[in-house]
Amino acid sequence: SATAKIIDGKSIAKQIRDEISVEVSRMKDAIGVVPGLAVIIVGDRKDSVTYVRNKRKACESVGINSFEVRLPEDSTEQDVVKFISDFNDDSSVHGILVQLPLPSHMNEEKILDAVRIEKDVDGFNPLNIGCLAMRGREPMFVPCTPKGCIELLHRSDISIKGKKAVVIGRSNIVGMPAALLLQNENATVSIVHSRTPNAEELTRQADIVIAAVGVPNMVKGNWIKPGAVVIDVGINPVEDAKSSRGYRLVGDVCYEEVVKVASAITPVPGGVGPMTIAMLLTNTLISAKRAHNFE
Numbered sequence: 001s002a003t004a005k006i007i008d009g010k011s012i013a014k015q016i017r018d019e020i021s022v023e024v025s026r027m028k029d030a031i032g033v034v035p036g037l038a039v040i041i042v043g044d045r046k047d048s049v050t051y052v053r054n055k056r057k058a059c060e061s062v063g064i065n066s067f068e069v070r071l072p073e074d075s076t077e078q079d080v081v082k083f084i085s086d087f088n089d090d091s092s093v094h095g096i097l098v099q100l101p102l103p104s105h106m107n108e109e110k111i112l113d114a115v116r117i118e119k120d121v122d123g124f125n126p127l128n129i130g131c132l133a134m135r136g137r138e139p140m141f142v143p144c145t146p147k148g149c150i151e152l153l154h155r156s157d158i159s160i161k162g163k164k165a166v167v168i169g170r171s172n173i174v175g176m177p178a179a180l181l182l183q184n185e186n187a188t189v190s191i192v193h194s195r196t197p198n199a200e201e202l203t204r205q206a207d208i209v210i211a212a213v214g215v216p217n218m219v220k221g222n223w224i225k226p227g228a229v230v231i232d233v234g235i236n237p238v239e240d241a242k243s244s245r246g247y248r249l250v251g252d253v254c255y256e257e258v259v260k261v262a263s264a265i266t267p268v269p270g271g272v273g274p275m276t277i278a279m280l281l282t283n284t285l286i287s288a289k290r291a292h293n294f295e
């Protein structure tokens with residue numbers, strides 16, 4: 001039976017990092033400016049610590065300066081905001097990222113709002129989302145994960161215009177901006193969420209499916225129209241006695257089934273994950289270029 005083309009996010013992300021490297025050197029040689037990314041992490045959630053470490057390594061690999069602040073779990077909102085303000089005022093920092101989730105005693109909205117919009121490389125500021133949703137407006141930054149999904153389609157020569165797309169999930173950081181981006185690319189977009197009664201039937205009509213749900217293996221083979229393109233954003237730990245860590249990561253898509261039906265699919269890990277970080281570097285470079293009027 002047929003099998004889908006595997007969209008290799010790892011190698012596409014590598015290619016993007018190589019391109020960024022070239023640009024970082026060019027900028028440094030021309031005007032002596034090195035892009036800088038500041039990351040703030042509160043507490044010691046294992047997954048967050050891993051993400052932050054991967055972001056730092058990625059910065060190093062392309063020559064972007066990285067600044068890291070690690071605060072204890074019992075820090076106050078004011079502590080976090082203080083560091084954000086300092087980075088806001090620091091001209092060597094072009095991007096500021098607050099690793100989510102924050103501890104439950106903190107108001108996420110208040111903290112994220114403290115990041116200057118010119119340095120909001122995550123693109124989480126409501127003004128960014130607003131611009132993304134309006135015709136003729138350009139957001140300052142496009143959120144990294146959905147931007148990575150679109151980039152995967154572009155770099156795999158998958159056309160979006162005129163296609164039927166279904167996004168499963170409507171979160172502020174993935175599902176909703178992914179749907180807006182697809183619409184901006186002239187797809188006709190439906191959004192499926194936890195209150196959608198006929199998720200399966202709707203998904204089966206799509207030429208392009210982006211799954212960002214957080215439910216392991218939810219999207220089965222029979223949810224997919226033969227030949228559709230499937231982008232799996234999910235990163236879900238499931239118990240696995242055979243793994244040394246005791247768990248392994250799976251997507252929101254039942255890969256073994258869907259790979260037999262789709263024309264192209266992203267694996268987990270090695271699909272969208274590496275792209276998210278590559279887009280963070282891209283946004284940091286964009287920010288530095290903008291701050292210094294460098295093209």
Ligand code: NDP
Binds near residue numbers: 193
């Ligand atoms: P959220 O929990 O914020 O959002 C999940 C969305 O899925 C919600 O809109 C929810 O609907 C919807 N949903 C939940 N259950 C169902 C269901 N049974 N049927 C249909 N829709 C459902 O998650 P995120 O968007 O933050 O993340 C989604 C997944 O992507 C997670 O696995 C996460 O780990 C991963 N992720 C991966 C990243 C990467 O770099 N690859 C980056 C960020 C996230 P409702 O709104 O109705 O509650």
